[in-house]
Every structure is written in structure tokens, then in C-alpha cells.
Amino acid sequence: MMSEYITVSYLIEAKNLHKKAESIAVGMTVGSWTDLPLARQELLAPYLGTTGNVTIMEERNGLQKGIISIRYPVGNITPDIPALLTTVFGKLSMDGKIKLLDIDFPPSLLKQFPGPKFGIAGVRELLGVHDRPLLMSIFKSCLGLPLGELETQFAAQVEGGVDLVKDDEIFFVDDKAPLANRLTAYNRIIEASGRTVLYAVNLTGPVHQLVDKAKYAIEKGANCLLLNVLPYGFDILHRLAADPDINVPLMAHPAMAGAFYASDEYGIASPLLLGKLMRLAGADMILYPSPYGSVALKQSEALAIAEHARISNDVHKSSFPVPSAGIHPGLVGKLYDDFGMDVIVNAGGGIHGHPGGAADGARAFRAAINTVVQGKTLAEGAKVSKPLAIALEKWGGA
């Protein structure tokens, strides 16, 4: 039987990239090779990594810089992200200048990860919205506010026509508005609206109890869950997605992601971290920095994340990209041009900062979305939507 491989590419600097690649392929799998007796080589051959492409981009001061790829036998790992990351970027992450760029999975391994349970089509189905980008809003803030104030914020967002509302990701201490109470109160508002609105409640608590906590939240009425995936570890997202009783969409927040992706020389590239791995582990919706705001990602990276989230791979459903931060109604045309139909427009300040309040903020966004989907300019939309006209006046972008 032919071995199947996980192909991993790294941006790396070393004296000799070919030798370095060879030493990684052996060192991160069977440990040593050429000095092994033949019988041992036969025994370990199925576990031996091999060197793929080596591309030298630059040579300077006796150092080569470039991209190498290493093939790890798929049988070296159990099908979970901790095993994967420990194997392909455990010790290696500490071995000089090296950045993990990409991982290609054989279908046999992909199939052992859950991927999104709902995906883009499933989330659209829940909302009954098929012909436009979705609109999500963020609470202006959550921490320390009594339930009544949060209800007011929630109601305004729903009134304006958002499809989804999410908790603030730093909402851990919720004694003034406990999860079960929020769910009851918000669901009452949703019901009264006559529409479906997904409310992503922040899933918090000890990691080994999060699956049970998620079930508790669902029992209390949660129709969507928000998770700070990286601080908790990818594996718990995987376990939530793989559990058939957790029958609501999962929204992944990128908290702490910058610690991995921001350096050009170290860490893990954002398209892999926030695109491929989030989807593999089961995120139905993936938040990440938009290329527009002050907390911005390079345009190429933001697009690559969306591509990984949505590309057809015959195994997993696609995830909704949610490029966030700095979004106001004037950017909706650009967002639509860059990301297309299957994107979630997500705004905080761009909704709450509307001179007419959050409801008008949401109305402005909905008008902007409807306008660009019809192929019209935002200026045209502003003629028929006063909230949009006011938003464009405030933020520009017509």
C-alpha cells in the first residue's frame, strides 16, 4: 500500500535548505535514518518523512531563505489538531527562523475531521436568506452591563434587520446577565420580530466541560455559539462540531491569532490558521480582521482566508468568512467586490455609531447590501434609504 502524506510548507532560513529539509523530514518523524540498520529501516520506513520542493528565494551572509515542503506520513498522527501541530510545528517552531505556511491534507485525513456542521448553505437555510451577504452586529459592549441594557442594545440591532448578533468575545464575567437569562430575554425579542436571528452566545468555562456547557446553552435556547478558539485550543472546536447533539452553528473568534500570524518570519500563516484549520475543526463562521480597518490584515491574506473557508474540497462544507473591524456602510461595495455574495458583513461601531442609533445603523447596512447586490452604487441606494444617506455622510464611501 502506498503511504499517504500530509504535505507541509515552511518559510525558513538556514545555511543549506536542502540539508535542512532532509534533517526535518527525518528528525520530526523517525529521529534518525542513515545510521540505522537495514532491519530497523524496514520497520520504520512507513513513518519516515520525505522532502518535497525546496525553493531558495534568497542567499545572503551564508544563509539561504526560501520555502521547503516536507511530507509527513498520515499514519504518524491521530486525526486531531494537537497531534498535527505538535508533529509538524512542535519542536520546529523553536528551531530558528521558520514560519508554518500551509498544510495539504490527503482526503483520507480530511474525512476524519468534522468540518462545519451547517456551513454557508446551512446557515443560510436557518436564516432563510439566500440572495445577499448576511449582516451581523456586535454588542457595543457587554461587560458589566445589566441585562436590561443589553436587551435594549439587542432589540435595536434586531429591529434594524441584522441576521446575527454576537456577544463580545471578552464577555466572561456575566453575573449581571447570566447566559440563561440572556438567552431567554433575547429569544423573546427575536420571536417578537417575526424573523429568525442567530445570537452567538459566548461559550466560556473549563475546556473539559465546554461540550456539556454548549449542550446546556442549547437547552436554554441558544441557536448559535461563539468560541475563542485559539485561547481554548482548536481541539475543543473539533469536539463541539463533531458532537451530533450540538445542533447549532459555531462561530469562531480569532482572539490571540495575531500572536501566531503577525510576524513575517515566525509563527503560523493566517490563511492556514484562520482559514483552513478553523474550517477543518468545524467553524461555520470565521471572524478575522478585515483588510479595511485599523486592526487590519493584508488584503492578500484576508482574501486567502476567505478562499480557504469557501473552496470546494468535496469533503467539508464551506465556512462563512466574516472579515471584521472597521466596517461601515460605505465599505459594503468594496466588501462585496472583494468577497462576493457568501460573506457576513459584521459591524460594531459602524452600527452603534449611526447618528440615528443602532437600528438605523443596521438599516443603513441592509440598504447598502441590497443596493450593491442589485449592481447599483451606494449613492443610488442612499436616494431610497435615509439611514444609508446619513451613514454615507458620516463615514463616506458613496
Add this chain to the structure above:
Amino acid sequence: MMSEYITVSYLIEAKNLHKKAESIAVGMTVGSWTDLPLARQELLAPYLGTTGNVTIMEERNGLQKGIISIRYPVGNITPDIPALLTTVFGKLSMDGKIKLLDIDFPPSLLKQFPGPKFGIAGVRELLGVHDRPLLMSIFKSCLGLPLGELETQFAAQVEGGVDLVKDDEIFFVDDKAPLANRLTAYNRIIEASGRTVLYAVNLTGPVHQLVDKAKYAIEKGANCLLLNVLPYGFDILHRLAADPDINVPLMAHPAMAGAFYASDEYGIASPLLLGKLMRLAGADMILYPSPYGSVALKQSEALAIAEHARISNDVHKSSFPVPSAGIHPGLVGKLYDDFGMDVIVNAGGGIHGHPGGAADGARAFRAAINTVVQGKTLAEGAKVSKPLAIALEKWGGA
């Protein structure tokens, strides 16, 4: 009542560090402040972050670079590392050039984290070794080897006098030598030796089941557990350490740590990541790159990790620092000078690569340790230990 604060320092670049600090203190806690009505300010005051020291180190091209500290009210988070990291380095990690340097915890918060269950004194007690650095060895490799070969490796290491042996951290697929079988086989070897040897078995599997898996391993005879803390997330270490039924020492592997600490401009500083947080979460022993080998950490960082692991804080037991990689017997004097008595000398190649085999490799280390503890030079030790003499000839360092 006076609020208590978590004080967090960042290395950061921005146009104006004072303004940036102010915007973080507000933005990462209550969201906005100056524009709030008085009643709302009164309500939110207990949750408001404040600015601490701002030290401008450099001004260039209209940008200031320096260290800022932000005080977050301790009541803003639940006492767990995901809440902590999401709050102090969630969105912020993605906000331009910023590195999380350090976190100072008020004792009230420290007390809510488990810290090491055994600590240095407890591990020494288990081993009955109080007057010298401990010696640990790593399997030459584990992946793909049948149990018989692993037993042979294990026996040689024990024969030579190591105090601890650990699994390879990439040992996930163990179908040829399942955990329970390894424990039975190795414990037989330990028993036959008449000494106590701690064997750190790699704890793997779905993260929400790791507490149960740890209990299973202990039931099967495990006397120590190894965990790839960062790929699984800090919280599961916390939960293992906090569980009274997990009554064996926990060893933290730094797999993937370089993705966080290696950049000077982004990520999380290694003394915080591998020293403070690992101890807080409950690691009895902390592996990390030594300052000596090819996979090396700066000397100052390696020492700072050890300091955080061992400094008296009146709340938590201290953790054993295990500066690893590139260690051979000739380095033991330097290791002892740099790290003192309460350190674990950890070697792989430096034991298995001994010309007389792994048992002699361990003997050479034990001789080196005994020699330096007596204030003698390794050359003196080599006069009474042939394995040490051979090791010094091979690796140098006399």
C-alpha cells in the same frame, strides 16, 4: 472596596504611546468612556482599565516604540487562562506591532489557579533525591517502534541511573505499544531497578476527555504525565492540575511555543508563556529550549523562565525548569552554574549517543552531576568515571 488589577505590559509601536495605552485601557474593557453619561460611568467604573507606566524607548518616522502597562480590573475575567488571554491579548494581538511581555497577578487571582501540585519539593520527595539536579532522558525515538524495542531503550536509561524518562512528544500513534502496555512493561523495569523512576507518559486524545484519560493512565500505573500544553491549550493543564484524583506530577512540553515567542515584535514573551503561565496552570516540570543547543533560546530568556518557574510567590509551589536540547555531559558544569541545584538535566542524543550506549550515557551524566555538585571540575570527575571520561572525549567540555 479598592479594585484589584491585573497589570499587563506590552512592547508596542504606535504614533503616540500615551494615547494608545489609554485607548487600550478603555477599548479592551468597557469599550468607550469619555462620551458615556455619568450614570453609565458610575455603573462601569469597576470594569474600566487604566493606564500604568508608559516608557518610550525610541521615536522614529513619527512612530514611538516602547513599553506600556495596562491595569485590567481582576473582576473582568473568570480565573482561567483562556479568559485572561482573550481579555489581555485577544483583539490586541492583531492590532499592529505588539508583543505581550508580562502579566502581574494580584494574590487574590493567583489563588484561584492551581499551580503545581507537587512542585520541586514534591517531585524530589517522590524520587527521594534532594541533593543534586535531577537527570531525565528522552527516548531516542518512539514512533513506529514495537514495545520490545522501547523496553530495551527504557531499561538502558534506567540502568544508567536516570531519575525520569519521558515519551517523545510526537508519540500519538502508539498502536504498536499502547499506553497501558507501555506502563506495565516500564513499571516492571522500574520495579526491578529497586529505585523510583518517573516515566512521563504522553497524554493524548480529545481535549474534553483528557482528564478522564489521565485518570485511566494513572489507574494503569502512570506515575507522571507529559502534555503538549500549547497545542491543547493552557486550560486543560489547569484542569488536570486542579483535579485531586490526578495525583502524579505533570510535565509540560513546549511544542509550538516558538510560534508565540520567537518574534521580537509580536506574540508572547517566553518567560511569561513558558515560565509564569505554565506554573500558574500547574506544570510541575517545564521543558523549554536550553541556551546551549542548536534549538536555542537566548540565555537571558532561558534564565528568566527558570526564575518565573522557581521564584517564591507565597501562593504556588515552584516548578522544575528543564532547559533542554543540545545537552551533553560536558555542559553539566555550565548548566549547574547557570541554573543551580533545582534543575532537571535532560538529554536525548547526549545519552543515546554515548559510545558505550544509553546506560553509559546516563552514567556519564550522573557522574558529571555528582562532580559539579561537589564543586569539582568535570576533568576531576572523569578520573573516577570512565563513562564520563569517554563522554568528555566525544563532546568536549572538560
